[in-house]
Amino acid sequence: MRKILVLGGLGFIGSNIIEKLLSENDNTILVFDFPGVKNPFEDKVFMYYGDFDNEEGLERIFKTHKIDIVIHLISTTVPFESNSNISYDIEANLLPSIKLLNLCVKHNVGKIIFFSSGGTVYGIVNQEKIPENHPTNPISSHGIIKLTIEKYIQLYHYLYGINFLIVRPGNAFGPYQKSEKQGVINVFLRKIIRGEKLIIRGDGESVRDYIYVKDLAWIINELINKNINNTIVNIGSGIGLSVNELLSIIKKFAAPFEFEYIVGAKEDIPRIVLNINKLASLIDINLTSNEIGILETYNQLIKKDESQKDKSN
Amino acid sequence: MRKILVLGGLGFIGSNIIEKLLSENDNTILVFDFPGVKNPFEDKVFMYYGDFDNEEGLERIFKTHKIDIVIHLISTTVPFESNSNISYDIEANLLPSIKLLNLCVKHNVGKIIFFSSGGTVYGIVNQEKIPENHPTNPISSHGIIKLTIEKYIQLYHYLYGINFLIVRPGNAFGPYQKSEKQGVINVFLRKIIRGEKLIIRGDGESVRDYIYVKDLAWIINELINKNINNTIVNIGSGIGLSVNELLSIIKKFAAPFEFEYIVGAKEDIPRIVLNINKLASLIDINLTSNEIGILETYNQLIKKDESQKDKSN
Numbered sequence: 001m002r003k004i005l006v007l008g009g010l011g012f013i014g015s016n017i018i019e020k021l022l023s024e025n026d027n028t029i030l031v032f033d034f035p036g037v038k039n040p041f042e043d044k045v046f047m048y049y050g051d052f053d054n055e056e057g058l059e060r061i062f063k064t065h066k067i068d069i070v071i072h073l074i075s076t077t078v079p080f081e082s083n084s085n086i087s088y089d090i091e092a093n094l095l096p097s098i099k100l101l102n103l104c105v106k107h108n109v110g111k112i113i114f115f116s117s118g119g120t121v122y123g124i125v126n127q128e129k130i131p132e133n134h135p136t137n138p139i140s141s142h143g144i145i146k147l148t149i150e151k152y153i154q155l156y157h158y159l160y161g162i163n164f165l166i167v168r169p170g171n172a173f174g175p176y177q178k179s180e181k182q183g184v185i186n187v188f189l190r191k192i193i194r195g196e197k198l199i200i201r202g203d204g205e206s207v208r209d210y211i212y213v214k215d216l217a218w219i220i221n222e223l224i225n226k227n228i229n230n231t232i233v234n235i236g237s238g239i240g241l242s243v244n245e246l247l248s249i250i251k252k253f254a255a256p257f258e259f260e261y262i263v264g265a266k267e268d269i270p271r272i273v274l275n276i277n278k279l280a281s282l283i284d285i286n287l288t289s290n291e292i293g294i295l296e297t298y299n300q301l302i303k304k305d306e307s308q309k310d311k312s313n
Numbered sequence: 314m315r316k317i318l319v320l321g322g323l324g325f326i327g328s329n330i331i332e333k334l335l336s337e338n339d340n341t342i343l344v345f346d347f348p349g350v351k352n353p354f355e356d357k358v359f360m361y362y363g364d365f366d367n368e369e370g371l372e373r374i375f376k377t378h379k380i381d382i383v384i385h386l387i388s389t390t391v392p393f394e395s396n397s398n399i400s401y402d403i404e405a406n407l408l409p410s411i412k413l414l415n416l417c418v419k420h421n422v423g424k425i426i427f428f429s430s431g432g433t434v435y436g437i438v439n440q441e442k443i444p445e446n447h448p449t450n451p452i453s454s455h456g457i458i459k460l461t462i463e464k465y466i467q468l469y470h471y472l473y474g475i476n477f478l479i480v481r482p483g484n485a486f487g488p489y490q491k492s493e494k495q496g497v498i499n500v501f502l503r504k505i506i507r508g509e510k511l512i513i514r515g516d517g518e519s520v521r522d523y524i525y526v527k528d529l530a531w532i533i534n535e536l537i538n539k540n541i542n543n544t545i546v547n548i549g550s551g552i553g554l555s556v557n558e559l560l561s562i563i564k565k566f567a568a569p570f571e572f573e574y575i576v577g578a579k580e581d582i583p584r585i586v587l588n589i590n591k592l593a594s595l596i597d598i599n600l601t602s603n604e605i606g607i608l609e610t611y612n613q614l615i616k617k618d619e620s621q622k623d624k625s626n
Contacts, residue, residue: 137467154450
């Protein structure tokens with residue numbers, strides 16, 4: 001059995017990854033997340049609650065279990081808001097990540113998988129599709145912290161030999177996404193179901209690389225099984241979609257909706273599309289089309305909405 | 314009059330820069346440094362003592378004076394030792410630098426000049442001479458922190474319009490160097506004068522880009538006067554010298570000395586030589602040869618040593 005500790009495992013991407021990892025026979029899953037977050041996996045995982053910056057609490061897990069892989073998904077800031085309190089970003093995300101790395105070395109963890117950010121580490125770029133070796137000039141503290149953690153992970157690999165995999169995902173969407181602060185597809189679909197007006201920051205022409213979270217989870221599982229180590233990998237669809245194009249897709253199947261453009265922010269990057277050649281060279285990828293992924297997400301949200309209505313009746 | 318605040322101005326490089334800036338007519342110099350460091354400039358500068366992480370103490374300077382340029386030279390770690398306490402490096406250098414940036418924005422400082430590190434931000438490289446756009450993969454926390462501060466300075470420029478100049482100096486040597494932990498040329502010359510054996514980490518074949526600190530100070534003054542803004546510049550000689558080559562140069566004029574090779578450390582980078590084409594495109598440079606610079610440094614140290622002996626007699 002392989003013991004995998006997922007930090008931030010009850011969040012959007014973490015939940016999807018755990019669901020995928022549990023479908024494999026040889027994984028024991030341990031989950032660490034902040035107190036109060038609901039555990040949908042119940043006794044299928046070992047659940048640990050605590051604060052990320054409480055080193056002693058975190059170390060208890062490593063003392064109880066011999067961990068093979070740590071997946072680090074915790075981030076307490078979103079790009080748009082992170083610039084308003086940079087010291088907090090450093091204290092809540094960078095410093096605890098260093099403590100985590102020290103624990104990994106101390107307890108001989110075989111490998112750390114770190115979720116960096118394909119959407120923020122590169123900054124404003126002119127290139128049509130961005131490869132991993134593109135210069136990195138983030139325009140948010142969130143992106144700078146992700147990049148700095150990447151550098152420290154590589155330093156720990158150099159100094160102590162710990163294996164790593166750094167992934168830079170595009171904009172994920174799909175099941176378990178609950179945030180109202182990020183994840184435009186899920187936010188839009190939920191608003192449409194609730195009959196609310198969509199708010200679009202900017203002119204709707206900003207382009208992102210969207211990836212269906214079930215594909216992302218499948219890719220992570222594949223990268224683990226193929227033991228891909230000590231590299232940085234973009235994970236996206238490699239396809240750019242503007243917000244206006246998203247709206248056109250959504251219009252095809254969703255209930256009618258209204259939308260409004262509001263003024264954008266300086267932190268909004270005009271275009272990010274990931275070059276996924278490296279990923280394709282490592283594993284065979286067969287991605288769900290954005291149209292199908294968005295439709296599936298919409299249908300799931302409708303189903304969930306109806307079951308909640310049933311419960312409240 | 315131009316008001317320039319030099320943070321860490323009583324250190325090795327800071328003292329040389331202040332000496333140069335004071336030789337110009339239109340500079341008012343304010344100096345901030347840690348308590349207990351001797352001020353050789355006496356009443357030629359406005360001297361402020363305090364801890365870098367005491368924001369209120371630092372802010373008093375900005376409230377009393379309208380600062381035009383901040384030169385940020387403070388670093389409390391050296392590359393070789395920084396990996397042993399990374400949390401300290403973040404708390405003592407990164408967090409206070411963010412507070413400094415906030416003060417610069419709040420008090421409308423025109424420009425910040427940041428001393429990054431040509432010797433550590435690039436990491437282990439194969440290229441003969443490293444240009445500024447080379448990938449950056451430091452193998453010390455010291456280098457990662459320098460790089461992270463660079464990223465935040467560029468973020469503040471993007472968000473708030475503050476001008477910046479980021480310099481990445483090579484290995485400086487010359488007057489005012491006092492550290493025994495870094496600065497191999499000065500350390501060697503002092504040991505020779507004291508009749509002590511030189512200790513060489515590794516096989517003596519590690520190559521560095523050495524720059525005479527008086528040239529470095531002249532270059533900074535020139536970059537300020539030409540108002541070079543919003544760019545990153547390597548400052549070095551563009552010439553690589555191994556430790557063994559240094560010894561050959563020193564042997565030509567110094568008293569006889571003994572030396573011994575000891576085992577190197579993982580943090581020792583085999584080779585760093587800076588590409589200085591960008592610097593040469595910005596200002597006319599006319600550098601002192603390493604031989605002359607080392608000889609001048611030796612003669613100054615001898616003179617200082619003799620004057621100290623005179624005093625003690």
